[in-house]
Amino acid sequence: MTAQKKRVVVGLSGGVDSSVAAQVLIDQGYEVIGLFMKNWHDTTGVLEADCPWLDDKYDAEAVARKLGIPFHFVDLSAEYRARVVDYMFSEYEKGRTPNPDVLCNREIKFDVFMKKAFELGADFVATGHYCRKETIKTASGEIYRLLAGADSNKDQSYFLCQLSQAQLAKALFPVGDMVKPQVRQIAGELKLVTAHKKDSQGICFVGKVDLPVFLQQKLEAKKGKVFLIPPESEIFDRQWHKADNEPSDEILEDLAKPYYFHPKYGEKIGEHNGAHFYTIGQRKGLDIGGFPEPLFIIGIDVDFNQVFVGMGKEHTGLFRRVLKINNNEVHWIRPDLALKTGESRRLKVRIRYRQPLQNGVLHQRPNGLFIVFDEPQRGITPGQFAAWYEGDELTGSGVIS
Numbered sequence: 557m558t559a560q561k562k563r564v565v566v567g568l569s570g571g572v573d574s575s576v577a578a579q580v581l582i583d584q585g586y587e588v589i590g591l592f593m594k595n596w597h598d599t600t601g602v603l604e605a606d607c608p609w610l611d612d613k614y615d616a617e618a619v620a621r622k623l624g625i626p627f628h629f630v631d632l633s634a635e636y637r638a639r640v641v642d643y644m645f646s647e648y649e650k651g652r653t654p655n656p657d658v659l660c661n662r663e664i665k666f667d668v669f670m671k672k673a674f675e676l677g678a679d680f681v682a683t684g685h686y687c688r689k690e691t692i693k694t695a696s697g698e699i700y701r702l703l704a705g706a707d708s709n710k711d712q713s714y715f716l717c718q719l720s721q722a723q724l725a726k727a728l729f730p731v732g733d734m735v736k737p738q739v740r741q742i743a744g745e746l747k748l749v750t751a752h753k754k755d756s757q758g759i760c761f762v763g764k765v766d767l768p769v770f771l772q773q774k775l776e777a778k779k780g781k782v783f784l785i786p787p788e789s790e791i792f793d794r795q796w797h798k799a800d801n802e803p804s805d806e807i808l809e810d811l812a813k814p815y816y817f818h819p820k821y822g823e824k825i826g827e828h829n830g831a832h833f834y835t836i837g838q839r840k841g842l843d844i845g846g847f848p849e850p851l852f853i854i855g856i857d858v859d860f861n862q863v864f865v866g867m868g869k870e871h872t873g874l875f876r877r878v879l880k881i882n883n884n885e886v887h888w889i890r891p892d893l894a895l896k897t898g899e900s901r902r903l904k905v906r907i908r909y910r911q912p913l914q915n916g917v918l919h920q921r922p923n924g925l926f927i928v929f930d931e932p933q934r935g936i937t938p939g940q941f942a943a944w945y946e947g948d949e950l951t952g953s954g955v956i957s
Contacts, residue, residue, distance in 0.1 A: 563588075564581050565672075566588060567592075567682070570615035577682050589676055592613050592628070596641075623746075632669060651938070652937075666716075682728040687716060688732035690703055702719065702724060714910075717889070717950055777829040780863065781828075785821055787873065791873070808878065855873065876933060881956065886954040905945070908937075940956050
């Protein structure tokens with residue numbers, strides 16, 4: 557008698573990657589079920605004619621029919637609102653910039669959605685992410701490694717930087733060894749409706765969003781002043797070299813602080829509609845013209861509703877070398893590799909999706925985890941995730957404080 561086939565529930569999103577993931581699993585001999593989740597149905601702030609979930613559902617259904625697999629539908633919009641959207645609002649309100657895609661994976665796809673999949677008798681849950689998983693045996697049992705996708709141009713490991721060993725244990729990434737053109741080709745050969753569909757942009761499952769309009773559902777617009785800060789301002793005098801070698805806890809704490817902005821260091825050049833609608837490094841959305849170079853946001857103060865800008869993309873105020881992650885926001889995908897207090901390790905780090913990996917040193921201190929970069933980093937943004945890698949393995953991440 558043959559062993560029973562393992563059952564895999566694929567999160568069919570209505571995109572090409574998850575469609576091909578389902579076919580790969582069928583080829584590998586799994587029993588495959590398609591499950592589409594609806595996460596959003598409020599169109600406030602969603603750009604017109606771009607409320608994609610219904611179209612996506614039809615496409616996902618068509619793919620399941622074509623592949624001959626069962627299709628199920630689950631509405632997770634209440635959980636998504638509570639765990640992702642409300643978190644977004646509260647972060648923006650504090651003047652931080654969250655990453656909803658990272659949250660969506662940790663809280664929804666590999667948690668609530670995973671539980672629904674288990675109700676369908678799943679052994680594993682699969683997604684169309686471009687990343688790879690490897691299992692290694694150690695003295696203390698099996699350990700799961702999260703590796704970058706083979707397609708360096710599409711690697712999505714960063715979005716999974718908050719997963720746990722328990723979540724990885726049940727996850728499969730069938731297209732992680734492929735490159736995007738290969739995936740499109742397979743979809744084309746199978747004549748899937750998703751073969752030539754554009755990749756989705758915007759907030760995970762919300763679609764293309766006019767962010768200020770979206771945020772105005774909860775955060776009120778209020779006029780405030782915009783100040784231009786010159787690059788030679790004393791605000792930016794930092795002795796970065798002190799972070800090298802064996803820096804003290806105090807030096808790290810001091811150098812990791814965002815720049816201290818105040819109107820006295822600049823000149824008023826216009827008005828904005830609410831400091832919490834903006835993010836560090838942002839260029840568009842201020843509508844203040846007449847300067848030789850574009851203006852970039854270098855600081856926001858939500859308490860006093862002030863926005864500070866610098867001229868030009870190389871403005872000193874956009875760059876810092878040290879960041880801090882509070883201890884309660886440090887997450888190790890590989891707990892066995894976690895730094896103990898007082899330990900340091902040289903790793904590769906990225907502070908946003910698609911950023912090339914940067915060299916830096918992680919220092920675990922009693923008052924937090926500090927990352928000291930070899931080179932100044934542009935747009936270190938509170939609320940975003942820093943993720944660190946050893947080789948092509950993502951071993952941990954944390955929220956920039």
